Amino acid sequence: MQSNLSLEGGLSPLDLIIMVGVLLAVTWLGHSRAGKQRGLSDFFLGGRRLPWWAVSASIVATEISAVTFVSLPSVVARDGGNLTYLQIGLFGSLVARAIVGFVLLPAYYEQQIYSPYDYVARKLGPSSRRVTTALFSLGGILGQSARVYLTAVVVEVVLHAELAQVQAVTGIAPFPFAVGSICAVSIIWTQMGGIATVVWTDAVLFGLFLLGIGATLWFIGVELSAGWSSALQEAREAGKLQLIDTSWDPAKAYTLPVAFLVASWGQVGPYGTDQMMVQRLLCCPDVRAARKAILWSIVAMGVTLLVSMVGVGLWAYGREHGFSLAGQAMIAEKPDRIFPVFIAEVLPNGIKGLVLAGAFAAAVSSLDSILAALSQTTLVAWGRDQVAPARALSLSRRLVLLYGVLLGLTAIGIQFVEPYYASLLDLALAMAGYTGGALLAAFILAFAPLRVDGSGLAWSAPLSLLAVFAMVWHDPWAQGVVLVCAVLLALVWAFCAKGRGQGSALVFILGLLGCLLLTCFGQLPQGGSLPWPWYTPVGTVVALVFGWALDRQRVAASAT
Structure with a gap:
């Protein structure tokens, strides 16, 4: 049956109130919990006094990101899609987290460093710090710009009517305006209080993320005539619930051999050598708390499973109800749009604003993280010793602004690379992989x-x-x-x-x-x-x- 809804409706006043209210509330909370920034240690490490559970929640929020929130459901819902992506996290990332918690973190805390690249510098010399910082910066910009791009796609689809009005007044096209809005909020949050604001806002956004996913799953169950039980049975028969793939085909990304032999190796980098993640862990009071934070962040896989079930639900909803002609055309052009189209066409007022706020939160939690990390590593690698402490804090905030603009411009350019990848999930994960190997090699040489x-x-x-x-x-x-x-x-x-x-x-x-x-x-x-x-x-x-x-x-x- 064809849905009578269309993409012409936009958001209701209630949805806009919810979105704006959430952003203002999170801004106030993050600013109030960050406290006064007395120096670089407070701005970059939160004074090493943040609780492990908040750090762990921040890691999960950053790890999930808008790519998981939006693109993973489309990977599951499309023809031939299933749950095999979860193998990478269930097996590969679990091994990687253990290596980081028991091998890398003790070395970092023993050295009392600001970033993992300080450790490389002490072992291999200052030139190595510049090399690793450059690798991290390039990989971070490429990887996070893909996440900003995807969130802008969501905003462009759901706020199409509002963005059209903005274009009529300002002349700015909807997509660049969406990218600029995401980057602006992220810059403001990072500027307010450094890593402490980032961690506390991420912890709150993690809760909002879960609320949005839960609301979506509940509403899908309400809309399906036979509920979730029948949908899961049909999904199982269609192969949608396949979790394990033991194939040795090297062309497949999501198989058990790849998860154990390749992903466990590759994911040591994101958790243990990437400043965006390590910076959070170094905010804990001691190595024991940091180890708890990284090990408990495995709950991200539970969240990823919930997001995957959204994909199963979208598949079942599409079979039973379908989407409007406009929605079908948008999905046919870009399969990653299926969740944004569902948000715009199907979700009721109120829930629509909540879920969109969750998608926006997922993007911002990743972007403010990379901005804080890029600012810190750049300052440490090229300027900290030559800049007076009183001026270093001001310079770090300017770097946040500079990198925010650069990320936005790169996100706009991602649209030209997207057609070469099967999904935006693959695109985002691939971008950081170009530099991840060289970065991990530097740490192996150091250790x-x-x-x-x-x-x-x-x-x-x-x-x-x-x-x-x-x-x-x-x-x-x-x-x-x-x-x-x-x-x-x-x-x-x-x-x-x-x-x-x-x-x-x-x-x-x-x-x-x-x-x-x-x-x-x-x-x-x-x-x-x-x-x-x-x-x-x-x-x-x-x-x-x-x-x-x-x-x-x-x-x-x-x-x-």
Whole structure:
């Protein structure tokens, strides 16, 4: 049966009141709990006095993000969709959290550092801190801009009427205006009180997120004629409830072998080397509290399961009721729009505003996190020692503004990359994978007893990024990009790596040739490329091997 609703309605006054009220309430709460910022320790670490449960809730809120909230239901609801994505979190992230809690966190707290890149600097030298900071910054901007993009898609669909009025008055198109609004709120929240405001607002937004998901699940059950029991039975028969996939097909992203062998490796980076997550953990009073925060954050998988069930519900609702012609057209153009269309067409007034506030909250909780982290790492890597403490706090706030604008511009550019990925979920997870491997390799070099000084990282990091790009893209334009980058890197080596010897030069040239071969002949036998869970492991191996092989201290020791 075709729904009589359309996308022309927009939000009711009640929905707008709920959204604005929620944002104002969260702003007030975050500001009141943050307290006065007396210096960088308060702004960046919350004075190391935040309770573990608030930190854990903040981690979950950041981890879930708008991508999970909006794109995961579409992955489940579309043809051939199921619950196999949960394997990555159930098995891969559990192992990764344990490694972070029992291996990395004790080392971080022993050093009393501001960020994990301080640890790398103390082990491998200050140049390594700049390399890791640059890798984190690039990966953070790419990954979080995809999340901002997706939330803007939701806002654009649900607030289409209101944004059309804004465009008529200001001349600003709906999508850029939606992106700007999300970034503006995130900048304000981060500016108010640093990481303490971020953690407390994230904890509240986590509750709002759960409330929105719960309301959606309840309303879907009400709308289905036979309720959830019949819908789950039909979903099981259709294969929608499949959780485990034991396939060894390398082209599949969501399989049990990938979860255990690849994702557990790759997810150590996001939890243990990514400043956005580690900054929260360092806000705890001691390592024991920080360990509790990271281990208890596994409850994120329960939330992810609930979001997946929204996808099952959307599939069942679509089979029974369908959407309007306008809604069907929007979903056909971009399958990730199914949840936003459902919000706009089906949810009643009040619940619609609550769920939209949840989606907005999911985006902001991730964006304010990355802004705080980018500001801190940039200041520490390039300016803290040269800036007076009284001026450092002001400079950090300016960096928040700068990165907020940069993230917004990148989010607008993401629309040109989106068509190359099966879903926005894959897109967002893939973006950070380009730099994640090189970043993780730096920490392995810092922790392992390899007697290196980190000088090889400056060369192995760009080589790692180029190798991952070459592994993923094989079109003629991509081969041209790899060729140009390889030539440029070779020229940089020729001018900047004098005195390293012919052996090191040969190793570097072989690495560049390997990237060219990878983009030309690196496709899978059935066509296509390795999926996103492989990005970080492949990048790690390349950065680790060449970081060790090109290390000055190692080369000098082997020559004597």
